[in-house]
Amino acid sequence: MPAITISGLTKSYGDVQAVRGIDLAVDEGEVFALLGPNGAGKTTTVEILEGHRSRTSGEVSVLGEDPASAGREFRERIGVVLQSSGMDKELTVRESVELYAAMFPRRNPIERIIEIVGLEEKADARIKTLSGGQRRRVDLALGIVGKPELLFLDEPTTGFDPSARRKSWDLIDRLRSLGTTILLTTHYMDEAQHLADRVAVMSDGLIVAEGTPDTLGSRSDDEAIVSFRLAPGAPTGLPAPFSAMPGPSFEVSVEDPTRVLYALTSWATTKGVSLEGLTVSKPTLEDVYLELTGDGRNE
């Protein structure tokens, strides 16, 4: 049963359409990543799902409810980590967690939460004394304190150093293993690759691709990019698909690298030609992302 279903969702601010008709389904227990450049409509979409924003049109169901009209019971079942939201800097970590825990009917034990986000040593420190990364972990703590069935994470690791990011990934992995459905937005491809069961790429208010991190953009497992250079004056008569290219640098995405490479290397050995810098690589999620979102020109 899907935790989230969206069909034909649109959102306009005045005459600007931030979300221009998207369809999406996120299954229970799934970690789903929404990718896209700033301004693509990710946060607007997530905030509609959280019930923070009204939608202009379309159907939305989150945990079987319409978030636009859902009330306290709905919020008791979700956890929200907003992209930017403040907290009272004069409270300690423990006081904040206790304060927010009391708002939920199903509560994770306070000490356990503090331990999960790795702030045991800072539990009694005022939040104003914490670093940015530590505060973001308090954000996470407040998001999961109510044992959410569904957790929204809006750019959970933006601004983190690599080790803090790695720790947050471990934390999200742990939540996944507890069966929590997670919808996260990010513009880090490695984050999506590492965490998500499925990803969707948003650009200009539309979903331009959807799939698993490994197959996004209709990449099949067999697909590979073959590239090499030919020295000047090399003989002509390259096999397909290279024959159609001008050279001297070649880069082709091929569906059947085994056969193509066999043809290429046979040709090269027969002619005594050296294929300089020959590589066979798999297109990364980032390659696909940049292609889909127009080379990051929206940034």
Next chain:
Amino acid sequence: MSEGRTSTPTLVWRQIRYQNTLFWRTPVAAFFTLIFPLMFLVLFNLLFDDPIEIQGRDPLTIAQFYAPALAAFAAASATYTNIGVGQAIARDEQILKRIRSTPLPPWIYMAGVVGSAIWIALIATVLMISVGVFAYGLNIYVDRLPAAILTLAVGVTAFAALGLALAAISPTGDTAPAVANATLLPIAFISDVFIPISDPAAWLEFLGDFFPLKHFVVPLQDAFSPFVTDAAFRGGDLVVMAAWGVGGLAYSLRFFSWEPKTEGGARTRRKKTGAAT
């Protein structure tokens, strides 16, 4: 592992305690709310020493006139200014947005804000009256205490509601203190808080009568005046304060925003893109 909703009274109590903790951990707010009005009492006692005497009555000392007036002023600023500024800042810092993403009913959050502000207003009032009694020989007329307490109750409630309206009307946390001071201070001057205006111009008196502060100050002064002989219940004043309170509440119910008006919200986005096209 705990299960089950926390009861509403417990949640309200926790929210009051939470707001209280924030208040006491912000020394500048505590200073301006509790100590600053006391400085006026001390100052006026140093500056003026001219008690009015009427045969057969206690003298109207400086403290007898100013302590209740400044108590009303302190109670008004503890509610109006603290709520207005505090919630405008909490909105700017997106603390309010975070609260709205939890299951906590919004009214319970607001009950915590208002309850804590009223509690602090009571502390400010008791502090002012106590300093009056112990340092300046302020007389308390027990038979008029019920009227004083009723006035205080209506006053802090009305000014708390106006504080919510102040938070609703202030575009940002930076502008809220300016709006608070630009409203409360001039009105205090025409409401007998700092100066008893003996022969005011008609329009000034009308203005004083129009705004709620004078209707807070005068009944409290009456409750402490040696010249007043009745029980000092001033129904008309209470009605004016209550009307302002209801107006403030209605305004904040309609216009209070839980999200910043200028940062990251929909309105900015619309403005920006609107300007670009």
